[in-house]
Amino acid sequence: MAIFRYASRFTFSNKVFLTKTRSLSVLRDQNLGSNEKSNQVKIVEVSPRDGLQNEKQQVPTDIKVSFINKLSKTGLKVIEATSFVSPKLVPQMADCSEIMTKITREPGVNYPVLTPNLKGLEKAISVGVKEVAIFGAASEKFSQANINCSIKDSLSRFREVVERSNLAGISVRGYVSCVLGCPYQGEVSPEAVAEVAEEMYKMGCYEISLGDTIGVGTPGSLIKMLAAVRKVVPIERSALHCHDTYGQALANIYCALEHGIRVFDSSVAGLGGCPFAKGATGNVATEDVIYMFQGLGFHTGVNLIDLVHVGNYISQHLGRPNRSKVAVALNAKNNL
Numbered sequence: 519m520a521i522f523r524y525a526s527r528f529t530f531s532n533k534v535f536l537t538k539t540r541s542l543s544v545l546r547d548q549n550l551g552s553n554e555k556s557n558q559v560k561i562v563e564v565s566p567r568d569g570l571q572n573e574k575q576q577v578p579t580d581i582k583v584s585f586i587n588k589l590s591k592t593g594l595k596v597i598e599a600t601s602f603v604s605p606k607l608v609p610q611m612a613d614c615s616e617i618m619t620k621i622t623r624e625p626g627v628n629y630p631v632l633t634p635n636l637k638g639l640e641k642a643i644s645v646g647v648k649e650v651a652i653f654g655a656a657s658e659k660f661s662q663a664n665i666n667c668s669i670k671d672s673l674s675r676f677r678e679v680v681e682r683s684n685l686a687g688i689s690v691r692g693y694v695s696c697v698l699g700c701p702y703q704g705e706v707s708p709e710a711v712a713e714v715a716e717e718m719y720k721m722g723c724y725e726i727s728l729g730d731t732i733g734v735g736t737p738g739s740l741i742k743m744l745a746a747v748r749k750v751v752p753i754e755r756s757a758l759h760c761h762d763t764y765g766q767a768l769a770n771i772y773c774a775l776e777h778g779i780r781v782f783d784s785s786v787a788g789l790g791g792c793p794f795a796k797g798a799t800g801n802v803a804t805e806d807v808i809y810m811f812q813g814l815g816f817h818t819g820v821n822l823i824d825l826v827h828v829g830n831y832i833s834q835h836l837g838r839p840n841r842s843k844v845a846v847a848l849n850a851k852n853n854l
């Protein structure tokens with residue numbers, strides 16, 4: 519893992535986080551806060567939503583329901599099930615209410631959904647959703663393309679969603695897209711990311727998921743972005759959401775782990791892509807992330823073989839090979 523040993527020292531909040539020779543376990547013991555010492559990581563499985571939203575061919579609702587039910591049996595504790603957005607813009611998610619009424623909700627598993635505005639939230643409440651996510655962007659152009667409003671206007675809409683959610687006893691997660699680059703404007707400054715993340719955190723999001731929407735980030739740009747964000751959002755309240763477009767996702771996840779992040783979004787079989795980010799390919803594959811965490815001695819509570827079976831199930835339905843490298847290897851080795 520020499521690639522992950524940094525020659526220089528990076529300073530965040532007056533703490534030195536990385537040196538040339540320190541291993542992850544030493545970092546865990548010496549540098550991180552009490553929450554961050556834990557060897558637990560949380561996976562937010564986004565495949566039923568982020569994984570499928572970009573599929574051109576409509577996936578039958580019963581297949582989606584069966585997919586979510588199968589994921590629920592693998593040990594995953596958070597499964598983002600669908601999104602309550604415009605069916606004209608994202609037809610694949612048009613069956614959101616049906617999905618939420620048909621799935622079997624396993625005790626101890628959380629099934630959050632995306633709600634960009636009050637309209638989506640009210641629909642979600644009517645089908646018993648317990649957690650929602652609002653989704654903003656650090657890039658003005660992406661905000662316009664994705665949710666048809668400026669960053670400023672999006673924050674006002676989100677405030678309404680958070681206030682109404684609080685009344686209904688619903689937790690709210692916040693996404694910030696384009697944290698390491700934008701498909702329309704290119705570079706996005708760490709300060710712009712921190713500004714939106716701070717607003718969302720202050721308005722009441724319990725967690726801020728930092729999205730590398732087009733997968734352009736590297737550990738170099740990630741470190742700079744995290745340095746800015748951690749000044750305004752506690753690291754234990756931050757999550758990382760990686761797409762693997764440039765093959766950097768696992769490197770970025772490992773890097774974020776070293777910087778104290780313990781929540782990671784991923785998608786079984788590497789499904790995914792955003793309809794409003796041309797060229798954005800799949801999310802990092804959950805199987806690959808779990809395999810790496812297992813190797814590092816981190817507990818995810820997820821049964822990897824069960825997960826590979828579920829990835830195979832949905833890949834077969836979509837008529838394409840499983841995009842997880844770990845799944846491909848285990849399929850060949852175990853004749854799955």
Ligand SMILES: CC(C)(COP(=O)([O-])OP(=O)([O-])OC[C@H]1O[C@@H](n2cnc3c(N)ncnc32)[C@H](O)[C@@H]1OP(=O)([O-])[O-])[C@@H](O)C(=O)NCCC(=O)NCCSC(=O)C[C@@](C)(O)CC(=O)[O-]
Binds near residue numbers: 601602639694759
């Ligand atoms: C945000 C809106 C709704 C604003 O859309 P708008 O056009 O500004 O909203 P509007 O209030 O003017 O309404 C226009 C029409 O949409 C309807 N409408 C309005 N709201 C809803 C709703 N909630 N559910 C269902 N319908 C809705 C509304 O009823 C009306 O219908 P019409 O009168 O024309 O028939 C729209 O732009 C939209 O749905 N965008 C889709 C956004 C989306 O799903 N993007 C992909 C997910 S984000 C992502 O993938 C990134 C992430 C999270 O994974 C992290 C990362 O990777 O970076």
